Amino acid sequence: MTILDDLLDVPVGAPQRHGLNATKPILIPVERYISPDWMALENTNVWQKAWQIACSLDHVANAGDFYEYRAGWLSILVVRGDDGVLRAFQNACRHRGNTICQGTGSGLDELRCPYHRWAWNNDGQLKEVPSRRWFGTMDSDEYALIPARVDVWGPSVWINLDMDAMSLTEWLEGVPGDMAWADFDDYRCNSLIVRPMPANWKVVSEGFSETYHIQGVHPEMLGYINDVDATQRLWHRHGASYQDYGVPSPRLGRDVEPHVVWDTWVESMGGRLGVPSGEAEPCPEIPAGKTVQDVIAARIVQTQAANGVDVSKYDSKRLTGATQYNFFPNSTMLVWSDMVNVLSTRPGLNPDECQFVIMNWHRVAPGAPRSKPFTLEVDPDGPELPLGLVMGQDINMMKTAQRGLHQPGLKHLAVSAEEARLLNLHRNLEEWCGA
Numbered sequence: 042m043t044i045l046d047d048l049l050d051v052p053v054g055a056p057q058r059h060g061l062n063a064t065k066p067i068l069i070p071v072e073r074y075i076s077p078d079w080m081a082l083e084n085t086n087v088w089q090k091a092w093q094i095a096c097s098l099d100h101v102a103n104a105g106d107f108y109e110y111r112a113g114w115l116s117i118l119v120v121r122g123d124d125g126v127l128r129a130f131q132n133a134c135r136h137r138g139n140t141i142c143q144g145t146g147s148g149l150d151e152l153r154c155p156y157h158r159w160a161w162n163n164d165g166q167l168k169e170v171p172s173r174r175w176f177g178t179m180d181s182d183e184y185a186l187i188p189a190r191v192d193v194w195g196p197s198v199w200i201n202l203d204m205d206a207m208s209l210t211e212w213l214e215g216v217p218g219d220m221a222w223a224d225f226d227d228y229r230c231n232s233l234i235v236r237p238m239p240a241n242w243k244v245v246s247e248g249f250s251e252t253y254h255i256q257g258v259h260p261e262m263l264g265y266i267n268d269v270d271a272t273q274r275l276w277h278r279h280g281a282s283y284q285d286y287g288v289p290s291p292r293l294g295r296d297v298e299p300h301v302v303w304d305t306w307v308e309s310m311g312g313r314l315g316v317p318s319g320e321a322e323p324c325p326e327i328p329a330g331k332t333v334q335d336v337i338a339a340r341i342v343q344t345q346a347a348n349g350v351d352v353s354k355y356d357s358k359r360l361t362g363a364t365q366y367n368f369f370p371n372s373t374m375l376v377w378s379d380m381v382n383v384l385s386t387r388p389g390l391n392p393d394e395c396q397f398v399i400m401n402w403h404r405v406a407p408g409a410p411r412s413k414p415f416t417l418e419v420d421p422d423g424p425e426l427p428l429g430l431v432m433g434q435d436i437n438m439m440k441t442a443q444r445g446l447h448q449p450g451l452k453h454l455a456v457s458a459e460e461a462r463l464l465n466l467h468r469n470l471e472e473w474c475g476a
Contacts (some may be wrong), residue, residue, distance in 0.1 A: 066455035069467055074241040074446045080392045082474040087370050088112050090203040090473070092212045094372050094385060095119055095366070096145070097230030097400060098196045101127060105149040105163065107142055110200055111396070112387040117189050117200050118142055120152070122163040129191035129200050130165050135184045145416050152186070161186050190248040195225030197383070197400060216366055222359070225374050228402035229412040234426065235398050236419040236436070240443040242371060242386035242395035243466070248435055249365070249384050250371035250463040252284070256292060258434050263290040263303025273461050278369040278469055280462035286459040287334030287361035299333035300324035306337060309430050315344040315380060317431075337361050345379050351405045352378050367462045369469045379404050393443055397436070399428065 073079050095110040096119060106121045109132060116132035118141065125167035132140055134154035141154050141161075151168055153160040165186035170176065190201040192209035194217060198210050206212075217225075231253040236246055248254065253267040262268070263420055269292065274281045287306065289297035303324035307316050309360040314337065316322050345352045352360065355378050367376040372385040383400040419426050428436070444449065456464060470476070 043068055048265070055089075063146075064454060066386060066457065067464060068453040069456055070435070070453055071446050071451050073394050073467070073470070074243055074443070077392060080275055080388070082476075083388065084113055086473045086475070088202075088400075090201070090206060091129070091370050091372070092190075092192075092199050092201045092206065092209055093387075094197055094368070094383060095129075095191075095200045095398075096198050096233060097402070097414060098193055098198055099230040099412045099414050100145055100233070100416070101198060103147065106147045107149055108198075109143055115202065116140060117202065118152070118186075119198055119200060120149070120163050121166075122461070125148075126164070126166065127193065127198070128163075128165060129189040130186040131189055133187065134159055135167070136170075142255065145248055145417075184282075185380070196228050196230060197225075201290070212278070213223060213368075214279055216276070216279055216281070216368070219281065220364060220376050223378075223381075223382070224407075225376075227404055227407055227409075228381050229405050229409065230402050230414040231412060232415040232417075232430070233286070233398065233400045234415075234419060235396050236396045236426070237421045238386075238395050238436075238439050239393065240395060240439050241392050241446070242388045244438050244442045244446070245395055245397050246371050246373070246386040247460075247463045248439065250280075250367050250466065251460040252282070253457065254438075255290075258438055259431055261305050261308055262273055263293055264301045265291060265309070268292070270447050275465050280367045280465050282365040282367075282462065284363045284365060285358065285361075286363060287337045287357070289333075289339040298328050299336075302333045303337070313377075314340040314345065315347070320414075324347060324429065332357075334358070334361055341379060350379070350404050351406075352404070367466070368399060380464070397439065400430070 062202055063355065093112065095117065096108040100106060100108045101119050101121045104121050104123045104125060108119045110117045110119060117130045118130045120128050120130065122128055132142065134141055134156065135158050136154065136157055139154050139156040141152050149163060151160045151162060157169050162168050165188060167181040170179065173179065176198045188204065188207055192199050194209060194213060229408060255262050255266065255268040265286055265288070267288050268290050271282045271284045272385065287302060289302055304321070307322055324333070327333055327336055335357045338360035341360050342353050355370060360378045364376045366376065368374065372383055372388065375382040381402040385398040386402070387396040387398060389395045426434070
């Protein structure tokens with residue numbers, strides 16, 4: 042019996058509360074998180090063939106802009122050419138294989154290897170080979186940079202090493218249509234942060250595939266999110282959870298005072314209401330016929346209007362709520378009325394490490410200029426970067442999760458039906474890795 046069988050006839054594309062009707066826990070082999078053999082299957086069958094979100098359009102908006110995407114040993118350069126075309130290349134010199142560019146930057150008029158100084162134009166064509174006569178006859182086209190697929194959805198840039206892969210449009214299934222309400226093009230990236238984590242990439246990714254952990258890791262959130270009743274939807278590769286915020290969790294009972302919702306929201310997301318981080322503000326009076334969710338929604342409209350952004354067309358549920366999309370294999374996109382957060386994981390060099398990537402966008406007025414994102418790779422041995430209460434709690438949990446998976450008596454993880462999007466990840470991994 043495989044997870045493909047255990048997913049018990051989940052209708053593709055049909056909204057389902059909790060997604061599944063399992064009669065017992067669904068088991069996932071622990072080896073998928075710790076085995077070098079399983080990691081080798083993923084490296085060959087997933088990371089070299091699946092579409093992955095690499096960076097924002099703001100990183101590579103102008104000629105000479107570049108961004109290096111790394112996943113395990115893979116390194117892909119995304120480059121804006123002098124002709125304005127966006128391209129991607131495997132980040133390897135055609136001479137001795139050295140890495141050509143690292144990180145992100147702008148103003149490149151060529152791609153030059155720092156080792157022996159072979160150089161390519163920004164379109165990947167060979168430009169210069171020092172002491173070329175020593176190499177005899179060389180066909181410049183034969184020594185162009187090795188291409189990869191690249192495409193754009195809204196302000197996000199995606200890459201794929203498989204030149205024969207399906208189009209990004211086909212890959213994304215029904216997600217763009219499902220989130221058309223958000224006008225994704227009207228967002229600009231303000232930050233991209235990469236933090237090495239001592240855990241398998243799936244351990245980190247799965248933490249953003251369910252709300253079951255909120256009661257344990259984020260008790261403050263129970264004041265302002267319904268973590269029990271979210272509707273979930275599964276396409277084939279991807280999934281979604283439609284989450285109500287600005288309302289208390291049913292776990293707190295029926296008689297939750299409005300100030301509890303307000304106070305906990307301000308503690309976690311006060312900036313969305315114009316309240317500086319770390320500061321408190323008393324709950325306003327709730328007008329007759331309105332709810333605290335309506336008051337929070339009105340405050341979001343007011344805060345965005347001060348930034349020149351009009352979100353008044355949305356109702357209170359849309360203004361406060363979030364849709365959480367899980368993209369196979371490794372990304373979660375949280376879509377709000379005023380911001381978008383992408384949380385991705387990239388494999389490390391062994392099963393026990395990965396990179397956790399946080400990319401944030403904010404809504405801008407239509408036609409606003411491109412931004413210059415703050416981009417940083419965090420030193421895991423240095424001081425922890427302040428990323429807010431909730432994200433800090435998640436990171437602390439990620440630091441301790443992997444060790445337990447190595448205990449010899451633990452053979453399987455027992456997963457619930459509520460964790461349908463997590464299970465959909467493993468259903469696809471079985472399909473792609475031939476399990």
